Amino acid sequence: MYSGVNASRDEPVFIITGGQGQCKTTFLHLVLGLTVGLHVRVRGVLAPGHMRDGRRSGFTLVDLATGGHEELSSIDPDPRCEVHGRxxxxxxxxxxxxxxxAPPDPYRTDLMVVDEVGRFELQGAVWAEQLDRLLTHPHPPMVWTVRRRLLDTVVERWKITNPVVVDVGTASVMATAGDVMDAVWEWREAQAISTTPTVPFMDYIAGDPPLLAGAAAGAPPAILRRCYGPEG
Structure with a gap:
């Protein structure tokens, strides 16, 4: 899936895609659980949805850098709110x-996540301005989620020259995690700032590092090439 970063350092944008209700956010969460270990610094948002009477009723945001969360949207009317669709x-x-x-410090971020990019952004609302800024600044590899029917329009709108399309209908979580980790590794090598001694691989598998944990404060962390077995 991932063919390497090109000579111009145009970092890849992994686009997890699928139909409505096809668990793109769940797939993304599983990928992050495998790739974002103790020493990988991630920024961005997850947007788990809520259901009511069998229909989508709203979304919550999770800040991947801090673990904080905030209600983003609901179908319940509120005069304080911006209205987009229903x-x-x-x-x-x-x-x-x-x-x-916000555009990340490229020397302090290894992976940027945007869940999700959709029709409201294509209309210039919600995260549209943030996406414009992200792509005009130096940035690490990114992972976006996008509905399949909007995929080509999103790629064209933001002029993504190095997309890596991951369709949840056919893709492997393990393979995707490996490809994302390779991109992160190459990004960190390009920054030439990794000074922390490599942590033995057995130290990772001896315990369960916190999911989506940030790097400890202090020296820039090392990143290991991860080995993945077949999915169980």
């Missing part, structure tokens, strides 16, 4: 997400 977007949730999606 959803009312809370000002607190929008401000929370925009802070989490």
């Amino acid at each position: 959803f009312y977007f809370r000002p607190e949730g929008l401000a929370f997400g925009r802070r989490a999606l």
Whole structure:
């Protein structure tokens, strides 16, 4: 899937895609659980959805850098909110997400995640401005989620020259995790700032590192090439 970073350092954008309700966020969470270990620094947002009477009723945001969360949108009317489609977007949730999606320090971030990019962004709303800024600044590898029917439009709108499309209908979580980790490894090598001694692989598998844990404060962390077995 991932063919390497090109000579211009155009870092890949992994796009996890599928139909509506096809568990793109779940797939992304599983990938992050395998790739974002103790020493990988991640920024961005996850947006798990909520259901009511069999229909999508809203979304919560999770800031991957801090673990904080905030309600983003709901189908319940609220005069304070921005209205997009049938959803009312809370000002607190929008401000929370925009802070989490600010252009990262490329020397302190290994992976940027945006869940999800959809029709509201294509209309210039919600995260559209943040995506424009992310792609005009030096950035690490990124992972986006996008509905399949919007995929080509999103790639064209943001002029993504190095997309890696991952369709949840056919893709392997393990293989995707390995490809993302390879991209992160190459990004960190390019930064030439990794000074922490390599942690033995057995130290990783001896215990269960916290899911999505950030790097400890201090010296830049080392990153290991990870080995993945077949999915069980």
